[in-house]
Structures are given as C-alpha cells and as structure tokens.
Amino acid sequence: MxxxxxxxxxxxxxxxxxxxxxxxxxxxxxxxxxxxxxxxxxxxxxxxxxxxxxxxxxxxxxWQEPISALYAKARQDRLSGALRAEERAAPTALERRTLIKLPDQASRISFLASELEHRAREGSAVGRIRIPRIGISFVVVKGTSSADLRSGPGIFPETPFPGVAGTTAIAGHRTTYLAPFRHIDRLHAGNRILLRMPYARFTYTVTGKRVVAPTNVRAAIAEVGYSRLVLSACTPLFSAAKRLLVFARLTATAPLSGARSGARSPRAPLRAHAHRAARRPLGHPRRGRPS
Missing domain, CATH: 1.20.5 (Single alpha-helices involved in coiled-coils or other helix-helix interfaces)
Incomplete structure (x- = not known):
C-alpha cells in the first residue's frame, strides 16, 4: 500500500x-x-x-663528468694524505742495510722502487704525476683495474715503477673521474712530464704520440732499450674505440730520502742512461678501460 x-x-x-x-x-x-x-x-x-x-x-x-668527479676528488684527497705518509716513512732496518751495500744512487733508487712496488696494494697511492703543459697534478695509484682508475691514474701492472730500467706505463680517464688525461692529446715533443715517487723525482721529455687499437697492449708496455714513460687513454673523447699513447723519454732523476743514504758525497741528478736493472717479462693481466 x-x-x-x-x-x-x-x-x-x-x-x-x-x-x-x-x-x-x-x-x-x-x-x-x-x-x-x-x-x-x-x-x-x-x-x-x-x-x-x-x-x-x-x-x-x-669539462668532465661532474658526478664521478666528486668521488674521484674525495679519493684523491685521501690518497694525498697516504702518499705524504709514505714519503715521510724512513726505510726499514733491512732496507737500510741493503742500501748501504749498494754502490750508487741508481742502484738504490732501483732497489727502493722494487720494494715499493712489492709492498704497495692495488689502488694505493705510490706517486704523483705533474704535467705543466696541460696543468695537471694527480696522485698515481698502483694498478689499472676499473676500481683503481676511479681513484686516479694508475701504473700498468705489466711495467715496473719508475727507477727500474724499462718502460713505465700509466693509464688514466679522459672524461670521467676528474678526467686526469683529458688533454694529453695537446702534448708535443719537448714537453715535460714530472713524476715524484717517495724515493726519487723523475723528469721525462715527450718524444711523440700514437693511436693504437685497444687490444694492442704491447705498444704501451714494450721495452725500447732506454727508460721511458708511456701515458695511455681512450680516444676519441667519449669513446673507447682506440687508445692514445704519449711517449716520453727519461731525461733526469733526482734521488730522495733513502736513495741518498750510503752516498759518500752529494751527487748531481742522474741522467737516464745511469739506470741499470733487470727487465721483466711482459704479461697481460686484466685491466680496466680508461675513458
């Protein structure tokens, strides 16, 4: 209803x-x-x-990739402190006994170079590279793995440390992680490259450049009958298609710290031909690719 x-x-x-x-x-x-x-x-x-x-x-x-640059800057600051500590450290008692027995500065430098190479860990600070022509100064690390090169330029594991006769090769990035080798293409014959290791200062003079395939490792690490430095980086910029190599001949060496001990009197900087040491066989361990 x-x-x-x-x-x-x-x-x-x-x-x-x-x-x-x-x-x-x-x-x-x-x-x-x-x-x-x-x-x-x-x-x-x-x-x-x-x-x-x-x-x-x-x-x-x-300029360079800014995000990775922040990381690399922090790593470089930390490595600078570690390098200063290494430079201040005196030779061990065993090293001093060996140094006293060595006849000249070249032998002492070679001995200390081998000792540092032996005890340094991968990625640790071992020296500083300066190139006045392009205005760079970076702590150099041991090794060229991807992780090593994020911290700074690295010494190829196939090559000896400066002071041991032969070729020392250093790799570095050109666009990332502070891009330490971005402008090495601007280097010309006669330009100086300065390497300061805890045991000696080395002056190299650029002799030339070459672009090679990334698989041509031998071009960077080959022995040539005299002591030299080779810088290696990817080319062109933003590509890993090729490797740019800069060759520089060792022209002067000045001993530091323990390399002077045992000398009866101060000596002038050594010329490149004064270095005598056994050469090592070439190897091909895995490395990172600088870019």
Whole structure:
C-alpha cells in the first residue's frame, strides 16, 4: 500500500540529498585539485631532471663528468694524505742495510722502487704525476683495474715503477673521474712530464704520440732499450674505440730520502742512461678501460 510522505519530511530529504551532492562535488573537486597539483609537481620534477641531464651532458662535453668527479676528488684527497705518509716513512732496518751495500744512487733508487712496488696494494697511492703543459697534478695509484682508475691514474701492472730500467706505463680517464688525461692529446715533443715517487723525482721529455687499437697492449708496455714513460687513454673523447699513447723519454732523476743514504758525497741528478736493472717479462693481466 502506497504511503504518503509529509511535505515537511520530503523537504528534509531533499535538503539532505543536496547536502550530500555538494559534499560529493567538493570531494571530487578536491581530488581533481590534488591530481592537478601532483601532475604539476611531476612535470616540474621532470623538467628539473631534464635540465640537470642536459647540464651534466654540457659540463661533461666542455669539462668532465661532474658526478664521478666528486668521488674521484674525495679519493684523491685521501690518497694525498697516504702518499705524504709514505714519503715521510724512513726505510726499514733491512732496507737500510741493503742500501748501504749498494754502490750508487741508481742502484738504490732501483732497489727502493722494487720494494715499493712489492709492498704497495692495488689502488694505493705510490706517486704523483705533474704535467705543466696541460696543468695537471694527480696522485698515481698502483694498478689499472676499473676500481683503481676511479681513484686516479694508475701504473700498468705489466711495467715496473719508475727507477727500474724499462718502460713505465700509466693509464688514466679522459672524461670521467676528474678526467686526469683529458688533454694529453695537446702534448708535443719537448714537453715535460714530472713524476715524484717517495724515493726519487723523475723528469721525462715527450718524444711523440700514437693511436693504437685497444687490444694492442704491447705498444704501451714494450721495452725500447732506454727508460721511458708511456701515458695511455681512450680516444676519441667519449669513446673507447682506440687508445692514445704519449711517449716520453727519461731525461733526469733526482734521488730522495733513502736513495741518498750510503752516498759518500752529494751527487748531481742522474741522467737516464745511469739506470741499470733487470727487465721483466711482459704479461697481460686484466685491466680496466680508461675513458
């Protein structure tokens, strides 16, 4: 049986429905506003990220990759402290006894170079390279694995430390991790490369450059009958397709620390031909690829 609803009740129901409708409309409006704000924020975030990506690309193109540079800068600072400690450390008692028996500075330098190479860990600080022509100064580490080269230029494990006769090869990045070798393509014959090891200072003079395949390791580490330094880096920039090699001949050596002990009188810097030491066989351990 149909029941009649009083007019007053119908009015209350109508107002209630309108109130619920307004509440629903406000809720939907708030949701739409929230969605618009979220989309706006997302758009702003994507814009900022896009700008950062472009800025990173521009900085990398014109200078070097900035994110990896921060990591490498922190590593270089830490390695600088470790290198200073190594330079201040006196020879051990056993090393001193051996040094006293050696006849000349060249022999003492060669001995200390071999000792440092033997005890240094992979990735540890072993020296500093300076190239005035391109304005760089970096701590050099032992090894050329990917992890080693994130810290700085590294000495090839196939080659001896400076002071032992033969070829010393050093690899470094050109676009990442402070890009220590970015501008080695600007080096020309006659430019100097300075290496300071804890036991001696070495001066090399650039003699030439060469681009080789990345598999041609022998071009970088081959013996040539005199002591030399070879710098190796990827080329062209932003590519690992080739290797750029810079060759430099050892032209002077100045002993430091224990390398002077045992000498009866101060001596002038040694010339390159004064170094005499046995050469080592060439090997091909796995290395990282500088870029």
């Amino acid at each position: 149909l029941q009649l609803v009083p007019a007053r009740s119908r009015g209350r129901i109508s107002r209630s429905r309108r109130a619920r409708a307004r509440m629903l409309e406000r809720a939907l409006a708030a949701r739409r506003t929230l969605r618009r704000r979220a989309l706006s924020g997302l758009g702003l975030l994507l814009t900022v990220l896009g700008v950062l990506v472009v800025a990173d690309a521009v900085v990398t193109l014109l």
